[in-house]
Amino acid sequence: MYYSSVQVKYNFLNKKDVLNIRLIELTYLIFFNYYVYAKNPEAPKTGSVDVKYIDKETGEMIPGTSVESVKENAPVGENYTTEEKNFDGYHFVGMDKTSDPANGKVAEGKKHVIYVYEKNQEKGTVIVHSVDEDSNKISDDVVNKKDVPTGEDYTTTPKDIPGYELDKNKIPSNKDGVVVKGTTEVTYVYHKTPEPTPTPN
Template sequence: TLEATSDVVKDGEVGSNYETTEKTFDGYHFVRMGEFSADATGQVEEGTKHVVYIYAKNPEAPVEKKGNVDVKYITKDGKVLEDVTSVKDNAPVGEDYTTEEKTFDGYHFVGMDKTSDPATGLVAEGTKHVIYVYEKDVTPEVKKGSVDVTYVTEDGKVLEATTDVVRDGEVGTDYTTEKKNFDGYSFSRMGEFSADATGQV
């Protein structure tokens, strides 16, 4: 009962007019007259007429479902490269989200963490965690080599002691040596097992 029964006409003369009105009630709306209701307006008859208004409860507004998405960037051994940041905060379920692979000096991307949600997708109830995993770059080992030069006579006498031309130089770099002049001697040839006079380490 939204409002208790009240008299519209009490002991009224048969044939006189009566009138009732539809009322409003918070959270309800009028749907119809009661099954055995008298007319909302009409004439008094012998006995008692009952006018009954029927209402229905208003439907509740559906609660929109919301969700969150965050992203973080870590290394394989768990070091945090960039802390958790929010991508979607209290966003409607079904809304698109995207995240991106970032670059970090000295690291390269290897894949998503096994517990990660997809890098792009749709917001769902609760919180999705997107986790990018990186690995430290390995600097390739630089190969090195040395070049030295010696000046000797045909019979093995040292005209100038061995000297370094390149010491622990990077493989592939150029080197040059030069033919020198020594009093009383003339250049005849390169040594039997000599490297080239100019070339690469």
């Protein structure tokens, strides 16, 4: 029968020695075949936040503005803030329904904050004057329209003024029209009513 050198050698050892040798062999196998693995560290999670200001009517950004970066690749959980701004000819009406919160915390991915503005409505006033042929005021002015939106229709009528008659040859061309920005002045011209000639007795 064939015996390996190790087996033959073990035949000359007592059981305790053989057990120790086996233990050494096992330790050797474990030590040289044991691999340690470490988990690769995860990249930190980041996010971005931007803000823009749009015209309610057009849905486009207010002229002269652009998308502003508030946070770029910032750590998730970091605080961010945005602000309402003032623009000539516009007033703020609210946040867009698709907007992220104006202030908050950075989240993974991108957040878009959207402020909505509306153009200021231009207004106008219409005043009616009553004057004589020398442009002297003969009656109190009448405010026909006051601070109303431009584009609104207006209509004026001449007054009945005792002792005066309307000069129908000088009816103002703007007696009726559309309100424009600022003040529109409508002037009716009158002349004195001739006094009746006394009847001789």
